[in-house]
Amino acid sequence: MRVRMLRQSAVIAAIALGLFAAAAASAAAPSVDASIEPSQIEVGESARLTILTSGSGALSVTLPVVPGLEFRVVGQSRQIQMVNGATIESTSTIVRVTPEEAGVFTIPGVTPTSPPLVLRVNPSGGSGSSSLRGNGASPDQLPFVPGGSNTHGIRLTPDGSAFVQLEIPKHEIYVGESVPVEIQVGMRDGFVASINGLPKLNSSDFTLNNLSHQPERAPKAIDGKPFTVYTWRSVLAAVKPGNYSLTFETPLTVRIRTRPQRDSMLDDLLGDPFLQNIFGATVQKNVSVTSPEAPITVLPLPAQGRPPGFGGAVGTFKVSTDISSAKNIAGDPLTLRMHVTGAGNFDRVESPMLGNDGQWKTYEPKATFNSADPIGYRGEKVFEQPLIATQPGARTIPPLEFNYFDPGTRRYETARSAPLNVTVSPPADLAANAPPPANAAGAPVDESHGGLRPDHTVTETRVDSLIPPYFEPRFVGLSSVLALLFGGGWVALRRRERDARDTQRQRQRARSQLTQTLLAQMAAASTAGDAAGFLNAARSTLQQTLGARWEVAPEQITEALVEAQLEGDDKDDIRQIFALADEANYSGDDLQAADFERWTQIVGRRLGEETTA
Amino acid sequence: MNYPMISRRAPWAIFALAVFTFAGHAAQAQAQAQAQAQAGYSAPALYNLANAYARSGKPGLAILNYERARLLEPNDPDIDANSSHVRAAAGLPPQFRSRFERVAGFASPRILAWVGIIGLLTAGVGVLARQVYPRHRRKLLAMALVGIALVGMTIGSGIALWPIMHEAVVITQTAPVRVSPVPIEEPVFELPEATIVRMIEEHDGFVLIRTQAGRTGWAQRANVAPVVPKH
Numbered sequence: 079m080r081v082r083m084l085r086q087s088a089v090i091a092a093i094a095l096g097l098f099a100a101a102a103a104s105a106a107a108p109s110v111d112a113s114i115e116p117s118q119i120e121v122g123e124s125a126r127l128t129i130l131t132s133g134s135g136a137l138s139v140t141l142p143v144v145p146g147l148e149f150r151v152v153g154q155s156r157q158i159q160m161v162n163g164a165t166i167e168s169t170s171t172i173v174r175v176t177p178e179e180a181g182v183f184t185i186p187g188v189t190p191t192s193p194p195l196v197l198r199v200n201p202s203g204g205s206g207s208s209s210l211r212g213n214g215a216s217p218d219q220l221p222f223v224p225g226g227s228n229t230h231g232i233r234l235t236p237d238g239s240a241f242v243q244l245e246i247p248k249h250e251i252y253v254g255e256s257v258p259v260e261i262q263v264g265m266r267d268g269f270v271a272s273i274n275g276l277p278k279l280n281s282s283d284f285t286l287n288n289l290s291h292q293p294e295r296a297p298k299a300i301d302g303k304p305f306t307v308y309t310w311r312s313v314l315a316a317v318k319p320g321n322y323s324l325t326f327e328t329p330l331t332v333r334i335r336t337r338p339q340r341d342s343m344l345d346d347l348l349g350d351p352f353l354q355n356i357f358g359a360t361v362q363k364n365v366s367v368t369s370p371e372a373p374i375t376v377l378p379l380p381a382q383g384r385p386p387g388f389g390g391a392v393g394t395f396k397v398s399t400d401i402s403s404a405k406n407i408a409g410d411p412l413t414l415r416m417h418v419t420g421a422g423n424f425d426r427v428e429s430p431m432l433g434n435d436g437q438w439k440t441y442e443p444k445a446t447f448n449s450a451d452p453i454g455y456r457g458e459k460v461f462e463q464p465l466i467a468t469q470p471g472a473r474t475i476p477p478l479e480f481n482y483f484d485p486g487t488r489r490y491e492t493a494r495s496a497p498l499n500v501t502v503s504p505p506a507d508l509a510a511n512a513p514p515p516a517n518a519a520g521a522p523v524d525e526s527h528g529g530l531r532p533d534h535t536v537t538e539t540r541v542d543s544l545i546p547p548y549f550e551p552r553f554v555g556l557s558s559v560l561a562l563l564f565g566g567g568w569v570a571l572r573r574r575e576r577d578a579r580d581t582q583r584q585r586q587r588a589r590s591q592l593t594q595t596l597l598a599q600m601a602a603a604s605t606a607g608d609a610a611g612f613l614n615a616a617r618s619t620l621q622q623t624l625g626a627r628w629e630v631a632p633e634q635i636t637e638a639l640v641e642a643q644l645e646g647d648d649k650d651d652i653r654q655i656f657a658l659a660d661e662a663n664y665s666g667d668d669l670q671a672a673d674f675e676r677w678t679q680i681v682g683r684r685l686g687e688e689t690t691a
Numbered sequence: 692m693n694y695p696m697i698s699r700r701a702p703w704a705i706f707a708l709a710v711f712t713f714a715g716h717a718a719q720a721q722a723q724a725q726a727q728a729q730a731g732y733s734a735p736a737l738y739n740l741a742n743a744y745a746r747s748g749k750p751g752l753a754i755l756n757y758e759r760a761r762l763l764e765p766n767d768p769d770i771d772a773n774s775s776h777v778r779a780a781a782g783l784p785p786q787f788r789s790r791f792e793r794v795a796g797f798a799s800p801r802i803l804a805w806v807g808i809i810g811l812l813t814a815g816v817g818v819l820a821r822q823v824y825p826r827h828r829r830k831l832l833a834m835a836l837v838g839i840a841l842v843g844m845t846i847g848s849g850i851a852l853w854p855i856m857h858e859a860v861v862i863t864q865t866a867p868v869r870v871s872p873v874p875i876e877e878p879v880f881e882l883p884e885a886t887i888v889r890m891i892e893e894h895d896g897f898v899l900i901r902t903q904a905g906r907t908g909w910a911q912r913a914n915v916a917p918v919v920p921k922h
Contacts, residue, residue, distance in 0.1 A: 411779045441780070464782050529776050530746065531769040533739040540731030544762050544919045546800035548849050549856065553804055557811060564815030571822035 110189045111301055114175065115237065118198040125175045125197055129188050132168035132302040141173065142186050147197070148176045159299055168302035232264070232300060233370045239269035239332045241300075242277065242369035244324060246314070250375045252485050255392040256287070256313045256423040258455045263328050263367070264298065264305040271362050274329040277310055280368075281324055283376075287313045287425075288453040313453050315423060316376035323371040331364050379483055383490050387430075391482035393422015397493035399478055405501045408470045416443075416461040416478050416495065424449075424459050429480055431463040437473050439466040467502040474499055589622050593685065596622070600681065604674040612674060613659035616681050620652055623685055646687075651680045734764035742773060750781040750885040751862035751916075758860065758887070758918045762852070765796030781885045795844075795851035803848045810841025854889065859898065859915040861886045866915060868908035872897030879908055890917060 111130045119125050127149065141149050153172040158165060177183065177199040185195040234241045245260035261277040279286050293308040316322075379392070395418050402413040418427050424447055431443040443463035450456040467473055475498040484491045547553045596619040603612035618632070625632035628643060637656040644652060655677060669677075741756035757774040764770060775785055798806070817835030821828050866886070867878030872894045882888065888900040888910075897909040 411782055413782060464780065466780065530742050530773050533742055534735035534769065536733060536735045536739065540733045540736075541763065541801065542731055544732055544759055545856070546762070546849065546852050547804035548800065548807060548845055549852075553808075557808065560808070560811050560815060564811075564819060567815075567819045568822065571819065575822070 110192055112188050112192055112195060113238070114185065114195045114197055117196060118200065119177070120200045121177060121180050125177075127173040127175050127185070127195070129171040129173065130168060130302045131171075132166060140188065142188060144183055144185055146178050146181065147183055147185070148178065150174045150176070157299075157302065157304070166299075168299070170302065234300075235332075235365070235367055237269070237332070238303070239266045240264060240330055240367050241305075242326050242328050242367045244326050244369045244372045246324070246372055246374065249373060250377065251316060252377050252379055252392055252483065253316055253319055254379065254390050254423055254426060255485050256315050256455055258453060259312055259314045261310040261312065261326050261328075261369075262307050263293075263310075263330075264300065264307045265330070267304045267306060269333055271331040271333055273308065274331060274364065277326045277328045279314075279324065280327055281322060283317055283320065283322055284324065285315045285317060287315065290452055311453050313423075313455050316374075319376045319378040322374050322376065324374055325371050326369040327366050329364065329366050331362050333362055380489075385481040385490055385492060387479070388481045388483070388490060389428045390426035391422060391424075391428075391480075392426070392485060393420055393424075393482060394484055394486065395420035395422060395427070395480065395482050395493055397478065397480045397495050399475070399495040399498060401475065401498050401500060404499065405503070406467060408467050408502050408504055410466070412465045412467070412500065414463045414465050414475060414498075416463075416480075417458055418461075418480060418493075419458045421456040422482070424454060424457060427459050427480075427482075429461050429478065431461055431478065432465065432475065437468060438475070439468055440464070467500065470502045470504040472499065473502050586626070589626050593619055593622055597681075597685075600678060604678065607668065609669040610659075610662040612669065612677070613655060613662045616655050616677055617659040619681055620655060620684060648680060648684055648687075651677075652684065655680070732759070732763065734760045734767065734770075737763070738767070738770055738773075741770075741777075745773065745777045749862075750777050750783075751860055753777045754781075754885040754887070755860040755862060755916050755918065758855070758858070762800070762855065762918070764799060766798070778885060781883065783883065783885055786887070791847070792851045795847040798848075800848055800852060803845045806841050807845025810838045810843075810845065812838065814838025814842060856919050857890050858918045859888055859890045859900065860918065861888065861910075861914060862916045863914045866910045868900065868906075868910050869897075870908060872899075872909040874911070880906065882910065882914075887918075888915065890915070 109132055111132075112127065113130075114125050114127045116125060141151070143149075150173065151171060152174045155170045155172075157168045157170075159168075175185075175197065177197070180199045180201040183197045183199065185197060187194055232241045232243055241262075241264045243262045243264070245262065246257060247259075248257065251257050263273060263277065265273070276289060276291075289312040290310050293310045296307050296309070298305045298307045314324075398417045398419075400415050400417075402415075406412055414432060416429055416431060418424075418429070428445075429443070432438060432440050434440050441464040443461045445459055445461045447454070447459045448457050450458070465475075477497050478495045480493045482491055482493070483489070543550070548557075596615045599615040600612055600619070603609075603615060621632035621635040624635045624640070624644070628635070628639075637653050637660075640649065640653050640656060737756045737760035741753045741760060744750075744756060745753035754774060754777060757770055757777070760767070760770050761774070778785060814835045815838070817831045817833075817838055821831035821835065824831065861882045861884050864884050866882040866884075868880050868882060869876045869878050882900075882902065886902070888902050890898050891901055891907070892899040893912065894909075896912050898912050898915055899907065900910050900915065901907045
C-alpha cells in the first residue's frame with residue numbers, strides 16, 4: 079500500500095514538473111514527441127515510453143490510459159540549450175509500459191495532436207500472432223520502419239543511437255568533376271561506444287579523394303536528444319556517366335539495453351540510459367550504420383566544342399603568368415610561371431607551357447599545387463618552365479592558354495594569360511650576333527648540344543685518386559720528415575753554436591780569474607821584493623793574455639813569438655819581461671822598487687789593451 | 692650525339708652511361724665511381740663524361756663530373772664555361788669563386804704538391820746553410836724566403852681546396868632534406884638537382900648537409916654524390 083502511494087506521488091510530481099517545464103520555456107513553440115521502444119515485446123517484458131517535450135509555452139501532457147497496459151514514470155531528465163541566444167528547454171520523461179496480456183495495443187497520443195503508438199505484445203516464449211489480442215489494431219497496420227525513424231531529414235538507426243548522412247551540394251555532376259562532400263556520423267551520447275573505421279563509399283563508380291583523417295566534432299540536439307556529430311570532408315568524383323545512388327557505411331560499436339526487470343526498484347532508479355550503462359544494464363555490439371541513399375546523376379562531358387588541348391580539367395579556373403625577370407642577358411635562363419587558380423579537379427590541370435620556337439629555348443615545366451582547403455578542391459597550381467633567350471632584343475612571351483570544362487556554364491572554356499615582354503641584352507663580353515665563345519683550344523662552341531663547349535682529347539695520363547696529393551698521407555709524411563730533418567738540423571746547429579760560445583765564455587772567465595791571481599802574486603812579490611816571483615807572475619800574465627788573443631796555449635807564448643807577432647810600443651818591454659824572468663830564475667838579481675812599479679804598469683797597460691780589443 | 696668519340700677515348704665513360712640508362716642515379720654514380728677508380732682519373736675524361744651527362748639532360752651528374760675535372764685542372768676555361776652553362780640551364784645560380792680560390796687554383800694541385808716539396812727543400816737548405824756559412828747570410832736568407840713562398844703557395848692551394856673535399860652534388864631530380872635522419876619524417880625543404888652542398892656528417896644512410904645559403908638538414912645518401920669519392 080505504501081509502495082503504491084509512493085508511485086502515485088512520483089507520477090504526479092513528474093507530470094507537474096513536465097507541465098511546469100513546458101510552461102516555463104520561452105521563444106520556441108512547444109512540441110511533444112513520444113516513442114516506444116521496443117515496439118514488440120513478450121508478455122513479462124516491459125517497453126519504454128519516452129515522452130519528450132521541448133520548446134516553450136504551456137502544454138498539457140497526460141499519461142495515456144490503455145486497458146491491459148500499466149504505465150509508470152521511472153525517470154525524468156531536463157536539458158537547456160542556448161541556440162543563437164534563444165533558450166530551448168527539453169524534458170524527457172521515461173515511462174515503463176508493462177503489458178498484462180498479449181496483443182496489439184494502441185497507445186493514444188500524449189497530446190490531442192500527437193500520433194498514436196503501437197505496442198505489439200507476444201505471448202511469452204513465442205512470436206505468433208494468431209493469439210494476439212489488443213485494443214483494436216491489426217498487425218498489418220504496424221507502422222514499423224526497418225531503417226529506423228526519419229526525423230529532420232536524418233534517418234536514425236532503429237534504436238535511435240546513431241545516423242550517417244551524406245551532404246552533397248548537387249545531384250547532377252559531370253564525369254571527372256570534383257564535388258566536395260560531407261559525411262556526417264551522429265552518435266547519441268551514451269549509446270555509441272566507438273567508431274571503428276572511416277566512412278566507406280558503397281560504390282565503385284566514384285572515387286573519394288583526400289578524405290580527412292581527423293573529423294570535425296560538434297554537439298547537436300536532434301529531437302531534443304544529445305548527439306555528437308563527426309564530419310568528414312572529401313572530394314567525390316565520378317568515373318563514368320549514369321544514374322547512381324550513393325550510400326556511406328560506418329562501423330560502430332553501440333550499447334544495446336537489456337530488457338528491464340519487472341519488479342526491480344533498481345531498474346526504476348536506472349531509467350536514465352547513462353545510469354543504465356554504469357550499472358551494466360547494456361551490452362555492446364558492433365553494427366554498421368548506412369546513410370540514406372543519395373541519388374546522383376553523372377553526365378558525360380559533351381563532345382561538341384571540346385578544344386584540342388583539353389586535358390580533362392573540370393571546374394572554374396583563372397590563369398595568370400609572370401616571368402622571373404623582365405630584363406635578361408642572352409643565354410641566361412629565365413623562369414616562366416603560369417598560375418592556375420580556382421576550384422575543381424586540379425589533378426587533371428596540365429599545361430605544356432611554352433613550346434620551342436626561334437626566340438626561346440624551352441625546357442620541360444614542373445608543376446606544384448598549393449591547396450587552399452584541406453581536401454584539395456580549391457587552390458593554385460603553379461607551372462614553372464625554364465627559358466633561355468637565344469637572341470638579344472625585345473622579346474614577347476605569347477599568351478598561354480588553358481582549356482577546361484565549366485559545369486556551371488556547361489561548356490568548354492579557354493583561359494588566356496596576358497603576353498609578357500622581356501628585354502634581352504647581349505652578353506657583356508660579346509657583341510650582338512657575335513660567334514659563340516671559343517674554348518681554350520680555339521674551337522667553336524658545340525652548338526649542336528645546347529651551347530656546350532666540345533669534348534677534350536683524352537690523354538693517357540691518369541691519376542689514382544681525385545684527392546690532391548698534399549692531402550694524401552704519403553705526401554704529408556714526406557713533408558713532415560723533411561721538415562723534421564731541417565728543423566732538427568737547425569736546432570743542432572744552433573745548439574753547437576751556443577755551446578761554442580759558452581766554452582769561449584768559460585775560457586775567458588777562467589783566464590780572467592787566473593790573470594787576477596797572477597796580478598795578486600805580482601803585487602805580493604813586489605811588496606816582498608821577490609824579483610823572480612814578480613817577473614814569473616808578470617810573464618805568466620802576459621802569456622795568458624796573448625795566448626787568448628792569438629788562440630794558442632799560454633805555454634807556447636815565448637820571447638821569440640812575441641818578437642815575431644806582437645806590434646806596438648810595448649813590444650820591447652814585454653820581450654824584456656820574458657828575458658828578465660828567465661834571467662831572474664837563474665841569476666837571482668833583485669829589482670828596484672821603481673822597477674817593480676814600472677813593470678806592473680806595463681803589464682797593466684797590456685791587460686787593458688787586450689781587454690779593450 | 693657524340694658518344695662514339697667518347698667510346699674511343701674513355702671506354703669506362705660508356706660503361707657509366709649504360710648503367711645510367713638502366714639504373715637509378717645513385718647506383719649509376721656508384722658504378723661510375725668504381726669504374727673511374729679502376730681506370731684512373733683524368734681531367735679530359737671527366738670533362739667529356741660531364742658533357743655527355745649534360746647532353747643527356749642529367750645536370751646533377753654533369754656538375755659532379757665538372758667539379759671533379761676542376762679538381763685536376765682548376766684553370767680550364769672550358770670546364771668553367773660548361774659548368775656555368777649547365778647550372779644556368781638547370782635554373783641554379785652561378786657558382787661563386789672568391790679571388791683567393793682563383794689565385795690559389797692557378798695551377799694543378801699535383802704540380803703544386805711538387806712545388807711545395809721543392810719549396811720545403813729550398814727553405815730548409817737555406818736556413819741550415821745560413822747557420823753554417825754566416826758570410827752568405829743574406830743570399831741564403833733570400834733562398835730560404837723563396838722556399839717558404841713556394842710552400843705557402845701549396846698551403847694556399849690546400850686551404851682553397853679543403854672545402855671541396857667535403858662537397859657533394861645532388862644527383863637526383865630533387866633531394867628532400869629532413870630535420871633528422873629518418874625517412875618517415877616530412878622534409879623541411881628540397882634541393883634541386885645539381886645543387887652543390889657541403890657534407891658535415893653521415894649517419895645510417897643519411898648525410899647531414901649544409902647549403903650555400905646556410906640551411907642544414909639530413910638528405911638521403913643516395914641523393915647526393917661526393918665530389919671526391921671515398922675508396
